[in-house]
Amino acid sequence: MAEELVFYTNPMSRGRIVRWMLEEVGEPYRTEVVDYAAMKDPGYLAINPMGKVPAIVHGGTVVTEAAAICAYLADAFPRAGLAPPPASRERGPYFRWLFFAAGPLEAAVTNRALGFELPPGREKMAGYGSYADVMDTLEGALSGRDYIAGDRFTAADLYVGAHLSWGMMFGTIEKRAAFESYWARLAERPAHRRADEIDDALIPPQGPAS
Structure with a gap:
């Protein structure tokens, strides 16, 4: 049972x-x-x-x-x-981007939404460095590909996509072409609907x- x-x-x-x-x-x-x-x-x-x-x-x-x-x-x-097999080459990128969203992305977006700005020169003290670094890194990971950790949808896409959706909806994540096209594909998934x-x-x- x-x-x-x-x-x-x-x-x-x-x-x-x-x-x-x-x-x-x-x-x-x-x-x-x-x-x-x-x-x-x-x-x-x-x-x-x-x-x-x-x-x-x-x-x-x-x-x-x-x-x-x-x-x-x-x-x-x-x-x-929804996850690459443990021994596959996609397993590392899968965990990387899943927890990038849970760590640097969420921290950077939350701090920015609350009006908290890192003092100049103190970026090294924050795990995410800066909001701009986070956005640029994520844009680079998504540009020119359908999924973030290989050639198929995984839980990493779900988690990253959910953050992008909310962030762009509420204005805490800037709208970039790579973000919008990525989310547009994920939003059509039957399970999401x-x-x-x-x-x-x-x-x-x-x-x-x-």
Whole structure:
């Protein structure tokens, strides 16, 4: 009997990344929607002491952090083909860009969105160096190719693409031709469309203006 896969999320969170990943995996899973007010409740803190979503519980294994969840699911369900085989040449680039997005990209974008600028000459103290370095590096990785870590879609594309989508939508990532064409291809994936429909349906309707 397959181990139960439980997904803890909120439709207005980074959980949307994991929802997309779960839809790409194609295995049964159960969703537990966690309201923001309940994320610090003892029951949920026992799953993620950070009091944040997303999280998954697969059998007896708890995984938090969206990038880690994507990497875990790709390896736990290899039939979905969302990670290069361990011995392949694509495995290194796959991990490189998956965690580039989780580290330098997210840090640079978050700091910029919050108005934090590194003092001149102190770029070496930050793992991402500078926002411009991050954008230029990512643009170089995506220019002239369909996928970031080989010749097929992987969890690295899903994670990088989700960050680019949100960033360009909210203006925290500048729109460059390489970013827009890359995201346009990923956005058409059936699993992405399904995931969006599921999460959009879970967003509470807005009441009438008072």
